[in-house]
Amino acid sequence: MxxxxxxxxxxxxxxxASSGLWDAIRDRMNVYMRRLLDLPIAEIISLRQIYLEKYGSTLRGLQAHHDVDVDEYLAFVHDLPLEKYIQPxxxxxxxxxxxxxxxxxxxxxxxxxxxxxxxxxxxxxxxxxxxxxxxxxxxxxxxxxxxxxxxxxxxxxxxxxxxxxxxxxxxxxxxxxxxxxxxxxxxxxxxxxxxxxxxxxxxxxxxxxxxxxxxx
Known part of the structure; x- marks a missing residue:
């Protein structure tokens, strides 16, 4: 073919995946959602899973159900020292x-x-x-x-x-x-x-x- x-x-x-970078990004998603929605972390994790299964991503779920600033969200969740996790x-x-x-x-x-x-x-x-x-x-x-x-x-x-x-x-x-x-x-x-x-x-x-x- x-x-x-x-x-x-x-x-x-x-x-x-063993780099841990995606785990760190997920943690930042949880922090952002907790600040936005003022919910316990266990509920945040559960809600993120629901959004993932229904919409394909946390962001799409937030867009569907909450007033979220997309630029702010993307900047926040990716604001990490990438060199700590990945190298050339x-x-x-x-x-x-x-x-x-x-x-x-x-x-x-x-x-x-x-x-x-x-x-x-x-x-x-x-x-x-x-x-x-x-x-x-x-x-x-x-x-x-x-x-x-x-x-x-x-x-x-x-x-x-x-x-x-x-x-x-x-x-x-x-x-x-x-x-x-x-x-x-x-x-x-x-x-x-x-x-x-x-x-x-x-x-x-x-x-x-x-x-x-x-x-x-």
Missing amino acids: LFNSLYFDLDDTLYP DPGLRTLLSSLPQRRWIFTNSDKNHANRVLTILGITDCFDGIIDIRAIDFACKPDGLAYQRALSVAKDDNPRNCVIFDDALRNLTPARQMGFFTVLVGKNGFEPLVDRSISSIRALSESMPELWQNGG
Whole structure:
């Protein structure tokens, strides 16, 4: 199969989940919601889970039910010393740069956070662009509209020619239904709901050598 474009999730996909960065971002979400809603932390955590399951993200739930300043929220939850959690990854840079396909960041976060992460990893220029929450008008994975808008931004007319990488199974299920080739990152072994599962992006050359044989 010929693949023309690769869509990479950002957090816990391009760097290991063990870094703790996403856990720190979640903690900041809890703090923000507690200040906004004045609820006990246990209720905040429960409410965030409800929003995640119903809307795909905490932000979408807050937008649906509360008066939230989107810019303030995004700035607050991502206001972390990223260097504490992630470091430059020359090996990842070499791998990504060698791929013959077009490469996109496709994230439910915002472009500012994505740029900060990519800069620290040293892979900013490995991508054709960043498709963030604003670029898809605040639709977010796993909403099918998010994938349609991402394809439009990237000017891809056929998802069957695209591969999507994500650490969250819930984000890959609708993509597969649309025709994307789906790759679950951070899991070893067979996963029946996706097309491929790999331990990490760094294992891509061993797990999917066909990308270097038929792409571009």
